[in-house]
Amino acid sequence: MFYRLGKFATRHRWLIVGLWILAAVLALPFAPRANQVLQSGGFESPDSESQKAIDTLSQKLHVNETIVQIIFTSTHYTVEDPQFSQQSERALANIRNWSEVAQVTSYLENPRQVSQDRHAAYVNVEMKPDANTAAKLLPELERRLQKVPDLKASVGGGPVFYEDIQSVSENDLRRAELLAFPFALIALLFVFRSVIASALPALVGGFAVVVSLALIFALGHITPLSIFVLNITTLFGLGLGVDYSLFMVSRFREELLHGRDIEDAVAVTVATAGRAVTFSGLTVSIGLFGLTFFHINMLHSVGLGGILVVVLAVTAAITLLPALLSILGLKVNALPVRFPRLKRHPVGTDIELEPHHGFWYRLSHFVMRYPLRVFFPVLLLLLSFGAPFLGVRFSAPDASILPSYVPSRAAYDLLMQRFNQRETTPILIAVHTPGNALTPENIKNLYYYVKRIEADPRVDRVDSIVSADPRFTLDQYQLLYAHPQLIADPYIGAFLKSSVSGDTLLVEVVSKYGMVDPQSQALVQTIRNTAPGHGISVLVDGGTAGNIDYVDSLYTDFPVAVLVISITTYIVLLLLFRSLLLPLKAIVMNTLSILASYGALVLIFQDGFLHQILGFTPLGFVEASSPILLFCSIFGLSMDYEVFLLSRIQEAFWQTGDNRQAVALGLQRSGGIITSAAVIVIVVSACFATADMILVKALGLGMALAVVIDATLVRGLLVPATMRLLGTWNWWLPFAGVQRHPPALAEYMGSVDTDNEQTTAEQANTHTNIHIGGKR
Numbered sequence: 001m002f003y004r005l006g007k008f009a010t011r012h013r014w015l016i017v018g019l020w021i022l023a024a025v026l027a028l029p030f031a032p033r034a035n036q037v038l039q040s041g042g043f044e045s046p047d048s049e050s051q052k053a054i055d056t057l058s059q060k061l062h063v064n065e066t067i068v069q070i071i072f073t074s075t076h077y078t079v080e081d082p083q084f085s086q087q088s089e090r091a092l093a094n095i096r097n098w099s100e101v102a103q104v105t106s107y108l109e110n111p112r113q114v115s116q117d118r119h120a121a122y123v124n125v126e127m128k129p130d131a132n133t134a135a136k137l138l139p140e141l142e143r144r145l146q147k148v149p150d151l152k153a154s155v156g157g158g159p160v161f162y163e164d165i166q167s168v169s170e171n172d173l174r175r176a177e178l179l180a181f182p183f184a185l186i187a188l189l190f191v192f193r194s195v196i197a198s199a200l201p202a203l204v205g206g207f208a209v210v211v212s213l214a215l216i217f218a219l220g221h222i223t224p225l226s227i228f229v230l231n232i233t234t235l236f237g238l239g240l241g242v243d244y245s246l247f248m249v250s251r252f253r254e255e256l257l258h259g260r261d262i263e264d265a266v267a268v269t270v271a272t273a274g275r276a277v278t279f280s281g282l283t284v285s286i287g288l289f290g291l292t293f294f295h296i297n298m299l300h301s302v303g304l305g306g307i308l309v310v311v312l313a314v315t316a317a318i319t320l321l322p323a324l325l326s327i328l329g330l331k332v333n334a335l336p337v338r339f340p341r342l343k344r345h346p347v348g349t350d351i352e353l354e355p356h357h358g359f360w361y362r363l364s365h366f367v368m369r370y371p372l373r374v375f376f377p378v379l380l381l382l383l384s385f386g387a388p389f390l391g392v393r394f395s396a397p398d399a400s401i402l403p404s405y406v407p408s409r410a411a412y413d414l415l416m417q418r419f420n421q422r423e424t425t426p427i428l429i430a431v432h433t434p435g436n437a438l439t440p441e442n443i444k445n446l447y448y449y450v451k452r453i454e455a456d457p458r459v460d461r462v463d464s465i466v467s468a469d470p471r472f473t474l475d476q477y478q479l480l481y482a483h484p485q486l487i488a489d490p491y492i493g494a495f496l497k498s499s500v501s502g503d504t505l506l507v508e509v510v511s512k513y514g515m516v517d518p519q520s521q522a523l524v525q526t527i528r529n530t531a532p533g534h535g536i537s538v539l540v541d542g543g544t545a546g547n548i549d550y551v552d553s554l555y556t557d558f559p560v561a562v563l564v565i566s567i568t569t570y571i572v573l574l575l576l577f578r579s580l581l582l583p584l585k586a587i588v589m590n591t592l593s594i595l596a597s598y599g600a601l602v603l604i605f606q607d608g609f610l611h612q613i614l615g616f617t618p619l620g621f622v623e624a625s626s627p628i629l630l631f632c633s634i635f636g637l638s639m640d641y642e643v644f645l646l647s648r649i650q651e652a653f654w655q656t657g658d659n660r661q662a663v664a665l666g667l668q669r670s671g672g673i674i675t676s677a678a679v680i681v682i683v684v685s686a687c688f689a690t691a692d693m694i695l696v697k698a699l700g701l702g703m704a705l706a707v708v709i710d711a712t713l714v715r716g717l718l719v720p721a722t723m724r725l726l727g728t729w730n731w732w733l734p735f736a737g738v739q740r741h742p743p744a745l746a747e748y749m750g751s752v753d754t755d756n757e758q759t760t761a762e763q764a765n766t767h768t769n770i771h772i773g774g775k776r
Contacts (some may be wrong), residue, residue, distance in 0.1 A: 002278070002318075006270030009322035010263045016323040020316070024207055027214030034213045035170055037220025038227040039132050040162035042297035043397060043625075048549035049528070053430040053539035060430075060504035064102055064126040066134045068141065069157040070095075071414055073120040074150055079107060080118065087148040088123070094144040095125060100137055102126040115418040122415070127159065134159035135166070156411020161399050164406040165693070169227045172691035173234060176700075179687040180238055187683050191246065191676040192253075195335035200249055200324060201680075204316045205241025212237055212309040219304070226298040229305035231688065231696050232633075235703075237309040239684045240284065240640070243677045244277045244317035247644060250673045252325050253332065262329040266322050274318045276647040279576045280640040281314030286568045287636030290561035291628070295553055299625060303632070310636075360671035364664040367717060371724040378718045379592070382709070386595030388602040395516050395621040396550040403692040404617065422460065425543035427509040427524055434535035437505045438481040445534040446505075447474045452530070453509060458523045463508040465500060468492050515543040516621065524548060551624045558628055565635060573639075577646055578733050585722055586646070590638040593714050594631055597706035601626060605698055614701070616694055626698045633699070634706045641678065641715050645670050649723070659730060663723045671716060678711030 009016060044051050057063035070092070077084040085108060096104050107113035107121035114121045125141070127134040138159060145153055181202065188198035212233050219225060251273035255265035288310065291303025325332060367374050399412035415424055433442045447466040454462050466477050469492070480487065487493045499506040509527070513519040524545045532538060566587055573583035601622050603609040608618030649666025656662055685707065688700030723730050 284636030
């Protein structure tokens with residue numbers, strides 16, 4: 001099938017190139033606008049208890065999540081000074097009468113919005129639109145916020161956080177693209193030593209990215225997509241588009257060197273490298289498909305965008321690229337580039353074709369000679385790399401994932417440093433009572449329920465209608481709420497109005513510990529696991545509860561995703577390699593390289609190793625979605641190299657029937673080109689590691705490290721050593737035994753000159769010629 005596809009691409013080359021150019025031309029007006037349909041949020045799970053709680057509070061009590069915080073600071077005045085309040089009110093004058101504002105809650109109404117040093121206070125501005133829409137109104141809000149001489153105003157909160165995610169993501173993407181394209185091209189020049197050959201992979205990767213972004217623009221009008229789709233699309237589009245093209249162009253040049261005509265060289269390239277590219281793309285897509293199992297929209301949409309760009313990268317590699325190769329022919333080696341300090345090879349040759357020379361030749365025979373000496377040290381080294389992951393601490397993303405220069409991060413740091421952060425992140429309990437919440441029976445049950453919570457040593461304070469005044473007894477509360485319309489106390493009256501509606505009321509619990517502290521998390525779990533009784537039900541929300549639900553949601557779905565990815569990948573590789581053990585070994589090898597990158601995540605982003613060089617502030621935790629993104633991305637990407645390595649080993653085994661020789665030959669023939677492909681992906685990933693947003697930085701750095709480990713320790717040492725130890729069991733399949741040269745292969749590989757083949761075999765004594773003709 002792939003051989004016929006190569007023939008088709010050769011015969012209809014101009015039509016294929018024309019269709020791709022047409023697709024790119026149609027995509028160009030829409031690709032730069034993809035960011036306009038993408039959303040900054042998407043970190044919530046709609047099925048979580050915290051989300052259900054906030055939905056209940058929003059519907060029944062009109063609790064507003066869309067809050068912009070304006071923090072006023074002064075070096076001269078305290079909040080008690082008249083100048084502070086006068087100037088803050090003057091600054092807010094045009095915001096209070098803005099039609100997009102639902103309510104403004106000043107520090108004068110809530111004294112807990114004052115800093116501990118009394119030189120700062122914040123105001124909560126409740127916006128009418130949702131957070132994503134409100135983010136677009138921030139320029140108008142900042143225009144309405146008047147400047148005053150003695151107060152400095154900082155703007156933060158959810159909408160600002162979303163707006164900063166959008167802008168920082170776009171800046172990170174532009175920087176990565178500006179770095180990735182030239183560096184990838186330079187790396188390709190080192191690999192191919194030809195301008196034309198080097199331009200082809202970059203061209204194919206560019207086509208895949210442009211068309212993908214245009215399709216994402218269309219898809220964003222149908223379903224919500226996260227802004228992080230942009231980064232994953234460019235990362236995978238460039239990385240894999242260039243990667244796949246590199247394998248294809250290298251194989252085409254190899255076939256030309258062995259004397260094939262252009263049409264046959266293209267067909268054999270598609271039948272061998274193109275087949276491996278297709279299965280490789282399938283395994284990468286399977287890994288990204290695992291992200292669609294998550295209820296978190298950010299991961300779900302990143303999975304969709306990733307699959308889209310991988311499919312286009314594969315399609316371009318097996319249609320556009322063969323058409324271009326058939327047009328160029330021998331001119332693929334045109335415009336040679338010389339590097340005087342490097343060992344020179346004739347233009348169009350690859351080092352791995354030299355039978356008795358080069359690093360990969362020597363390495364392959366070393367591994368074959370000492371498999372146990374290679375296997376155990378490398379295995380222990382990889383496990384030690386992954387060991388720090390045993391101490392991982394997960395948390396949900398907050399403004400700390402952004403660089404310190406953006407407004408939301410500056411406001412976040414200000415709140416953390418100068419205010420009592422426990423007051424800004426209370427535990428919210430949505431309480432549902434049987435019937436009206438203010439009946440004497442419900443007031444009694446609520447009173448004792450709140451008393452139980454207050455008795456917990458981890459609780460600092462409980463704000464509720466039955467704890468508004470510590471001097472009141474149960475009887476007094478029952479008497480007070482028997483006629484709520486007669487309440488004279490303005491504080492209790494306002495509190496009642498904002499926290500009770502029919503059978504629903506709000507209880508706020510302030511912990512003695514920080515939002516992500518294990519003590520606060522344990523307190524949330526205790527509240528959730530303690531039933532109030534008497535027909536009362538509760539739903540718990542707040543920063544700590546949302547953090548717990550975010551992590552739990554991710555790691556409840558993660559095992560399902562891992563299982564589906566592993567089983568599906570196993571089946572695909574079983575069909576590709578016709579072996580029972582090779583797919584299982586591939587999955588285990590991939591897991592080892594992923595675990596090693598997980599250890600690096602903990603060391604760098606949780607513990608702060610190298611944070612000065614990488615330019616970020618250590619989080620003290622690992623953002624919970626990062627390991628999942630890395631697993632689903634790296635699993636497929638690592639399988640990419642596994643497929644190419646095992647494909648060459650399989651070809652060699654079909655030639656020789658000798659497992660040991662086949663492994664050595666496969667490593668020798670593919671080692672150089674796999675390393676070159678890995679260098680491209682490392683370069684592209686490292687460019688994304690320059691991102692200011694820690695989520696993107698972690699993904700780029702994690703992928704770069706994983707590929708370095710995978711292409712060196714795993715593919716270069718551990719895989720060959722394992723295959724050497726397994727022997728012919730590598731190629732065993734139930735009911736079929738040990739696989740042999742498939743008869744169908746001869747149809748497209750054709751016969752070769754027997755005399756030349758025998759001469760090559762005698763010279764090399766390794767059968768390094770790549771012709772696998774039917775007549776041996």
